[in-house]
Amino acid sequence: MRFKKMIFISAVCLCLALAGCGKTATDSGALTERNKTQTASERSEVSAPSASAAESAESGADLPNGVVAVVNGEELKPEDFGYYIYNEAVVQMYAADPNADFSTFDWSSGAGGKPISEKVTETAIADAVADTAFRQKAQEAGYSVSEAEKTASDLVDDAIERSGEDGFKKTANALGISGAEQYKKVYTNIAVFDDVAEDFQKNPTRYISDPSVLSGYADDRGASVRQILILNDTSKGDAMTIAAEVNQRAKSGEDFTALMSEYNEDSQKDKNYVYTFTRGEMVSSFEDAAFSLGIDQISDIVKSDYGYHTIKRVCGAYELRNYWKAQSDIKIAENAAEMLNFDSVIKMAKEAAESAEQ
Numbered sequence: 001m002r003f004k005k006m007i008f009i010s011a012v013c014l015c016l017a018l019a020g021c022g023k024t025a026t027d028s029g030a031l032t033e034r035n036k037t038q039t040a041s042e043r044s045e046v047s048a049p050s051a052s053a054a055e056s057a058e059s060g061a062d063l064p065n066g067v068v069a070v071v072n073g074e075e076l077k078p079e080d081f082g083y084y085i086y087n088e089a090v091v092q093m094y095a096a097d098p099n100a101d102f103s104t105f106d107w108s109s110g111a112g113g114k115p116i117s118e119k120v121t122e123t124a125i126a127d128a129v130a131d132t133a134f135r136q137k138a139q140e141a142g143y144s145v146s147e148a149e150k151t152a153s154d155l156v157d158d159a160i161e162r163s164g165e166d167g168f169k170k171t172a173n174a175l176g177i178s179g180a181e182q183y184k185k186v187y188t189n190i191a192v193f194d195d196v197a198e199d200f201q202k203n204p205t206r207y208i209s210d211p212s213v214l215s216g217y218a219d220d221r222g223a224s225v226r227q228i229l230i231l232n233d234t235s236k237g238d239a240m241t242i243a244a245e246v247n248q249r250a251k252s253g254e255d256f257t258a259l260m261s262e263y264n265e266d267s268q269k270d271k272n273y274v275y276t277f278t279r280g281e282m283v284s285s286f287e288d289a290a291f292s293l294g295i296d297q298i299s300d301i302v303k304s305d306y307g308y309h310t311i312k313r314v315c316g317a318y319e320l321r322n323y324w325k326a327q328s329d330i331k332i333a334e335n336a337a338e339m340l341n342f343d344s345v346i347k348m349a350k351e352a353a354e355s356a357e358q
Contacts, residue, residue, distance in 0.1 A: 061331035068339050069125065070331045071132040078339050079178045083186045084124035084131075085345040086176025092116050092123075095280060103350055107342070117342045125336055130325050131189040137324035138196050141207045148191035152184040173352030176345050197224075197317035201274045207320060214315040215295040217322040224276045224316025225290045226256060231265045231307040240301075243308030247301050256298070256312050265307070276316050286311070295319070 063069070069076045089107070093100045096109065096116060107117040139145050159168045160180075169179070177183045196207065201224075204211040228250070230236070230243040246263050250256055257272050264271045279287065286309060289302045293313035302309040333339065 061333060063331060063333045066339075068333050068336045069129055070329075071129055072136050072328050072330075074132060074136065076128060076132060078341070079182050080185060081124050081128050081340050082176040082178050082182060082345045082348070084127045084176075085120060085340060085342060086349050088120045088123045088127065089116075089176075089342075089346060091280065092120050103354070107346065118337070121337045121340055121342050124340065125332065129330055129332070130321055131193065133325045133328040133330065134196070134321050135189050135192045137327070138192050138207070143192065143196060143199075143207075145188060145192055148188045148195070149184065151191065152187035155187065156180045156183055170352045170356050173348050174356060176349050178348070193317060193321075196320070197276045200317055200320060201314075204315075208323065211315060214319040214323055217319040217326070218295055218313075218315075219318070219322060220279065220291050222276070222278045222316075222318030222321075223290050224274050224314050224318065225293075226260060226272065226274055226312045226314060227266065227286075228256075228260050228264045228310045229266045229307050230263065230309075232305075234265060234307070236263075239308055243301050243310065247298075247310045250298050250310050250312070274314065274316060276318065 061070070064075070066077055067075045068078055068081065090102065093102065093105050093116070097105075107120075108115045110116045110119065135145060156168065159171065163171070172179065172183050177186060200207055208214065228246050230239050230246065232239055234242065236242050242263070246259055250259055260272050266273065275282075277287075277290075279291065281287070282290070283304050285302050285304050289299045289309070289311050290313060293299060293311065295313055295315055297313055299309070299311040302311060
């Protein structure tokens with residue numbers, strides 16, 4: 001019962017951005033409260049899965065010239081990080097100032113004397129590495145990435161045919177993406193994550209033989225939850241009374257999915273729907289409750305503008321992402337941050353956006 005806020009989009013909406021839609025399609029209903037449009041470029045982007053530091057990552061590695069990181073043998077070069085810098089820059093900008101303008105924002109500002117630009121670059125490295133590891137491990141588990149790769153290639157070809165090389169480049173550059181190959185990589189990584197995130201809830205053992213181990217890989221960046229929503233205007237009776245009963249039954253050990261099937265008034269067609277999201281994406285009361293839970297814990301009643309929620313946190317794509325990253329051989333160049341050149345990526349995005357608006 002939500003729609004994505006504008007600084008978070010799925011692979012589907014990344015394809016819409018390439019098609020020139022400029023705005024994100026929405027799901028029915030809403031659990032997100034900060035549905036932001038980037039003022040300078042009117043572009044939207046995804047919250048690619050951001051990874052916490054993995055023990056297997058080797059920082060300061062001596063890598064070949066021009067290589068920022070190596071993930072299970074796959075080399076990542078500076079141009080592979082542009083989108084991640086742009087995406088995290090917008091996320092951090094809105095976190096600092098919900099009314100900020102991308103074209104004029106001061107990236108040298110930040111808490112504790114650490115510039116936002118530095119925090120953005122660190123997170124971009126972690127995100128790109130995590131995305132790469134996730135896609136690789138999903139393929140090792142038997143997931144075919146060929147469909148996503150073909151869709152990405154077709155999107156680029158269609159965009160170039162429709163708008164020409166220059167038109168495609170402006171659209172890609174406005175998202176921090178330098179060219180066609182980088183766009184294809186980003187789209188493929190995001191599409192794989194989105195698809196696996198959904199499939200994992202139905203077929204967890206397809207991806208990991210013992211899903212219970214994932215409970216040790218939760219973090220405060222991304223979460224998956226089930227919920228039972230009783231709407232303010234429910235036809236079942238007094239909303240608070242019903243919500244209290246449902247919450248008590250859930251905490252007493254009744255099957256949560258059975259209670260969802262019986263009571264959940266979420267607008268999702270699948271009443272057992274699992275929400276997977278990052279910080280900053282959902283309305284604050286829902287988000288705060290979700291991230292305060294451990295795996296398999298159930299919340300107290302959570303009030304939002306839509307009604308009363310009982311939330312259960314479950315293992316999902318972010319826990320799987322963290323596990324797969326920890327199982328990966330990751331090396332990061334000693335001068336990785338300097339190689340990425342934050343300022344050049346932001347300048348490219350600004351200039352492309354301004355050109356597109358003329």
